Amino acid sequence: MSQLDTLIEKMYSIDMMEKVNNRAYPLLQKRMQANPDDLDTLYLIAEQHRMQGRLDEAKNHYKKILELFPMHRHATITLNALCGRQSDQVQQPLPVPFILRKAVLPLELHSQFLEFTATHSHQFQSMKGGNFQLSLNKHPEVQQRFLNSIGLEYQHQIFKIVEQAAESLVGMSCDFREAPINYHFLNYPDQSGFGCHQDAKQGGVLNFTYCFYQEPKSFEGGELVLHDTFYSARDAYNDPKLGNNFTKVALPNNSLIVFPSSCYHQVRPIQSECTSFTQHRFSLVGVIKLKR
Ligand SMILES: O=C(O)CCC(=O)C(=O)O
Numbered sequence: 290m291s292q293l294d295t296l297i298e299k300m301y302s303i304d305m306m307e308k309v310n311n312r313a314y315p316l317l318q319k320r321m322q323a324n325p326d327d328l329d330t331l332y333l334i335a336e337q338h339r340m341q342g343r344l345d346e347a348k349n350h351y352k353k354i355l356e357l358f359p360m361h362r363h364a365t366i367t368l369n370a371l372c373g374r375q376s377d378q379v380q381q382p383l384p385v386p387f388i389l390r391k392a393v394l395p396l397e398l399h400s401q402f403l404e405f406t407a408t409h410s411h412q413f414q415s416m417k418g419g420n421f422q423l424s425l426n427k428h429p430e431v432q433q434r435f436l437n438s439i440g441l442e443y444q445h446q447i448f449k450i451v452e453q454a455a456e457s458l459v460g461m462s463c464d465f466r467e468a469p470i471n472y473h474f475l476n477y478p479d480q481s482g483f484g485c486h487q488d489a490k491q492g493g494v495l496n497f498t499y500c501f502y503q504e505p506k507s508f509e510g511g512e513l514v515l516h517d518t519f520y521s522a523r524d525a526y527n528d529p530k531l532g533n534n535f536t537k538v539a540l541p542n543n544s545l546i547v548f549p550s551s552c553y554h555q556v557r558p559i560q561s562e563c564t565s566f567t568q569h570r571f572s573l574v575g576v577i578k579l580k581r
């Protein structure tokens with residue numbers, strides 16, 4: 290099977306998993322009521338919560354597993370990942386460690402992002418996932434305008450978080466003032482998404498996504514899915530391998546997520562009745578190239 294076939298299969302497997310999970314969930318709940326300490330049931334429920342994006346419930350279930358079975362390796366690794374901590378290498382795909390921060394920018398700065406993208410809407414280009422992109426690296430004049438208007442204050446707020454995250458996510462401390470960063474804005478109309486990919490190929494080590502949109506929210510979907518990734522594949526030059534499971538993360542308005550660039554991820558399709566560019570889901574993605 291070609292790599293493309295594998296990726297396409299992954300996209301469908303999320304839909305499949307959701308259907309199966311929805312059917313299995315009440316049955317698992319019943320089984321747990323009958324036997325609350327059954328490891329297999331607890332583990333399956335924990336994984337379902339993670340894949341459906343109910344991350345607090347997932348964490349509670351992994352914690353319960355660890356209370357009952359303190360040596361449970363996969364529960365330890367997954368709980369670590371959900372708390373933004375990298376684990377030791379093992380020969381199997383691992384849940385991606387990530388850090389999610391909500392309400393990251395002051396409201397005024399958040400509005401400036403909406404304004405900036407609205408005034409540059411004509412420069413966004415249509416991409417194959419149905420989304421629209423504006424690469425700041427390909428448009429140095431836009432990048433300069435961005436830096437002059439909101440970039441510096443934005444970096445001040447965001448870099449603090451990313452710097453703290455770097456150590457636990459990719460095991461390295463970093464100074465972003467030196468590091469090259471590839472930036473692009475994204476806009477997601479109805480039915481658009483972003484197919485499964487990793488960003489390490491272009492030398493990226495750490496990814497961050499600032500997600501923003503206008504309230505009230507006028508779309509559904511658009512969650513970020515972080516696929517369990519085979520650890521050695523996190524080296525950009527190895528042949529990457531995907532695991533069967535994943536973590537679904539709903540990115541709230543004005544939130545920031547940081548994760549290793551080598552991990553496979555995708556953005557789930559958007560459903561929206563609204564055709565206005567300014568009402569869509571937006572993100573600003575930064576791929577940081579750090580020297581290891
Ligand atoms: O929009 C997002 O949340 C992520 C997009 C992404 O993965 C990318 O641009 O590389």
Ligand SMILES: [Fe+2]
Nearest residue numbers: 486487488554
């Ligand atoms: Fe990406």
